[in-house]
Amino acid sequence: MSSVTDIANERPTGALAEQPAAAERPATRVRRSALLLAISTLSVLTVLGVWYISTERGWVSPVFLPKPGRVINEGFENLANGQLGKDIWMSTQRVLLGFALAGIVAIPLGVIMAVWAPAKAAMDPFVSLLRPLPSITWIPLTMLWLGIGEGQKVAIVFMGSWIYILLYTVESTRRVDPLLIRAARNLGASDVGVMLHVILPGALPGIIAGLKVTLAISWSCVLSAEMIAAQNGLGALIWQGKDWGNLALVLVGMLCISLVVLVTDKLANMLERLLLPWERHQRT
Amino acid sequence: METMSPILAAHRVSKTFTNAKDQQVLAVDDLSLEIDEGEFICLLGASGCGKSTILNMFAGFIQPTAGEVLLRGQKILKVEPRCGMIFQSYALFPWKTVRGNVEFGLRMKGLSRTERRERAADFIAMVNLRGFEEHYPAELSGGMQQRVTIARMLAADPEVLLMDEPFAALDAMTRQVMQEELLKIHQQSGKTIVFITHSIDEALLLSSRLVVMSARPGRIKAVIPNELPAPRQIAVQFSPQYGELKSAVWSLIESEVRRHGTAPD
Numbered sequence: 227m228s229s230v231t232d233i234a235n236e237r238p239t240g241a242l243a244e245q246p247a248a249a250e251r252p253a254t255r256v257r258r259s260a261l262l263l264a265i266s267t268l269s270v271l272t273v274l275g276v277w278y279i280s281t282e283r284g285w286v287s288p289v290f291l292p293k294p295g296r297v298i299n300e301g302f303e304n305l306a307n308g309q310l311g312k313d314i315w316m317s318t319q320r321v322l323l324g325f326a327l328a329g330i331v332a333i334p335l336g337v338i339m340a341v342w343a344p345a346k347a348a349m350d351p352f353v354s355l356l357r358p359l360p361s362i363t364w365i366p367l368t369m370l371w372l373g374i375g376e377g378q379k380v381a382i383v384f385m386g387s388w389i390y391i392l393l394y395t396v397e398s399t400r401r402v403d404p405l406l407i408r409a410a411r412n413l414g415a416s417d418v419g420v421m422l423h424v425i426l427p428g429a430l431p432g433i434i435a436g437l438k439v440t441l442a443i444s445w446s447c448v449l450s451a452e453m454i455a456a457q458n459g460l461g462a463l464i465w466q467g468k469d470w471g472n473l474a475l476v477l478v479g480m481l482c483i484s485l486v487v488l489v490t491d492k493l494a495n496m497l498e499r500l501l502l503p504w505e506r507h508q509r510t
Numbered sequence: 511m512e513t514m515s516p517i518l519a520a521h522r523v524s525k526t527f528t529n530a531k532d533q534q535v536l537a538v539d540d541l542s543l544e545i546d547e548g549e550f551i552c553l554l555g556a557s558g559c560g561k562s563t564i565l566n567m568f569a570g571f572i573q574p575t576a577g578e579v580l581l582r583g584q585k586i587l588k589v590e591p592r593c594g595m596i597f598q599s600y601a602l603f604p605w606k607t608v609r610g611n612v613e614f615g616l617r618m619k620g621l622s623r624t625e626r627r628e629r630a631a632d633f634i635a636m637v638n639l640r641g642f643e644e645h646y647p648a649e650l651s652g653g654m655q656q657r658v659t660i661a662r663m664l665a666a667d668p669e670v671l672l673m674d675e676p677f678a679a680l681d682a683m684t685r686q687v688m689q690e691e692l693l694k695i696h697q698q699s700g701k702t703i704v705f706i707t708h709s710i711d712e713a714l715l716l717s718s719r720l721v722v723m724s725a726r727p728g729r730i731k732a733v734i735p736n737e738l739p740a741p742r743q744i745a746v747q748f749s750p751q752y753g754e755l756k757s758a759v760w761s762l763i764e765s766e767v768r769r770h771g772t773a774p775d
Contacts, residue, residue: 408571409601413615413666414591423614427605504605504646 292474300474301481310463314482317448317459318490320376324383325444332388333433336395341425346396353389361386361447365454374455379448386447390440391433398432399425431502438494445487460486515583516544517702518568518593518670523577524727525563537563539727540577550696550703552717554710554759556766560728561706565672568704569595581670591615594668598675600655602647608634608658609643615666633661637691653684657691664695673705677712686744689715697741710759714752715742722762725769732762 274294280286281293288296304310339346364385372378402425410424452461460479467475499506525538538560545551553561566572567579570590579586581593602611612630621629634640637657647655656676663671677685693716696703707713713720717736724731738746738755746752 403601405597405599405601406603408589409595409597410603410614410618411589412569412571412591412593412595413662414618415614416618419618423606423617424603427603430605502605504648 292477296474297477301478304478310482313458313460313463314486317452317461318486320379320448320459321383321444324380325387325441328384328388328391329437332391333395336392337399340396340399353392357389362450365451369455379451379456382451383444383447387440387444390443391436394436395433399429401432402428431505434498434501441490441494442487449483517547517582518545519580520564521578523567523574523579526575536727539729541728541730543721543730545702545704547702548700550716550718551705551721552713553704553706553721553723554708554713555723556708556725559723559725561723562674563728565674565704565706569593569672592668593670593672594663594666596659596663596671596673596676598678600659602655602658604647607644607646608639611658612661612665614662630665633665637661653680653688656680656688670702670704673703675706690743692716693742710756711747714738714755715746720759722759724766734759
C-alpha cells in the first residue's frame, strides 16, 4: 500500500520533468480514502457501542457516566428551548471578537518587530514576561478593570491569544527568504514594494498557521473565563451542569465545544486555501 | 573600439569576509576587469575563487572592502536594477504565477496593467512558456522555472545580465537547450552578459571573452578572447579549434585545481 501512496503523491520536482504534473490516479485514491473512512466510522461506532452497553447493563453507574440516550435527549431539549444555540453563539462571539482584536494588534506589531530591530528590542522584555502567563491568571485584574460583562470575556481571549499571534508573525516574517528580497530589489522594488510583494506574502502562510493554532487557544480562554463568571456561553453551561449534578448537560457542552472548534477549523482551512493558492501545489 | 568606455568595470577590487570562526578571509584580491557593452563574459574557475563575490558586487548586493565597482563610470553603491541578476536557485516568487513573476519588474516601474500584460506575454512567448501564464512556480520543472527567471529579468530590461551558474541545476539536455536559447537572446538583444560557470565547455560555447580565475584569494589568472565562429551551436565542440582552446584553458585551470583539490566539471 505504501508504494501506491508514493506514486499517488509523486510530483515532478527533478529537472528531467519538463512537463507539469501528470494526473494522479484518482481510482486508487478514492478506494484508499473510502477504506480509511470505513475504519474511522467503525472505530467511532465501537466506542459508542461500548458506552451504550456498559451503561445499559449497569456496569457503569449513571452517576459517573450518563447513558448515551440521556445525553441525546438533553442535547435536543436544550436545542429546542434555544438555550444551546444561545450559549454557542455567545461563546463564539466572544472568541471571534477577542481573537480578531488580538490579530489586529499582533500581526502589524509582529511584522514591525521582525523588520525593525529597535521595535523588537522594546517589545521583547514584555513578551518574555507575558508569555508564560496562562490567560486564566488575568481573570482577577480584568474583573477589577472591566467588571464581569462581555468586555472582560473578550479581554481574557485577547490576553490569551495576542502573544501567540505575535510570536508566529515575528518568526514567519523573519524567515522570508532573503534571496527573494534581493531579487525583488534587483528588479527595482522599493521598500514598500518589497514589503507588499515579498515580505507580507512570504510571511502569510506562517501567520495563518499561527492564527489556526491560536484560534483553538482562544476557545480554551473563553471557556475558562465563562466557567468562573458568566451567565451564558458554553463554559457557563458546563459549569451549571456540574452544579446541578446534570452530567448529561456537561457532556452536551463538551460535545458542542468540540463540534464548534472543528467547524471553525474547517472554515479556517477553507479560508487558508483561498488565501494561499500557491501553497496548494507545495509538497508537505 | 578604442575610445569606447566600458559598461562595467572593477578597479583594484578586494573583498574580505569574516567567516564563522571569526577569521578574516580574503575572497577577492586586487582584481581589475573592464567589460564592454554587448560582450558575453564567462567567469571561469574552481569553487571558492570569488566568482560569485564579483557578481554580487556588480549587482550591488555587497560592497568591496577596497577599490571600486563601476557601471557606466558611476560607482555602484546600492542594489543596482540596471544589472539584473539571475540566480542559480531561480529566486522566483512562489506566491506569484508565471505571469505575476514576469510582470514584477514592470509593475515596480509603475507600468499600467494592460501594458504589463502585453510586455510580459512577449517574454513568456520568447522562453516558450505560452500556456503556463497562470501556473505557479512550484508546478513547473527546474528548466521551466529557470526560463521564467530569464523572462522576468529580460522584461525588467536591465542593461547587464548577471548570471550565477544559472544552468548548474539542470540536466544535461535541458542545459544544452537553454544555452542555445541564451545565445539567441544575446544576439537579439545585444545585452552585456556576465556569466559564471565552472564548466569549460559551457564557457567556450557561450562567451565572447573568457576570464579564468585563480582561487583563494580570487584573482584573474588569464583573459582569453574566444574567437570560435559565431553564431555557435553545440556542434562547435567538434571543431579542432575548439579542442585547442579547451586544452589551453584546461592547462590554466589544472594547476589551480591541483593546488586546491576542487575540480571544475
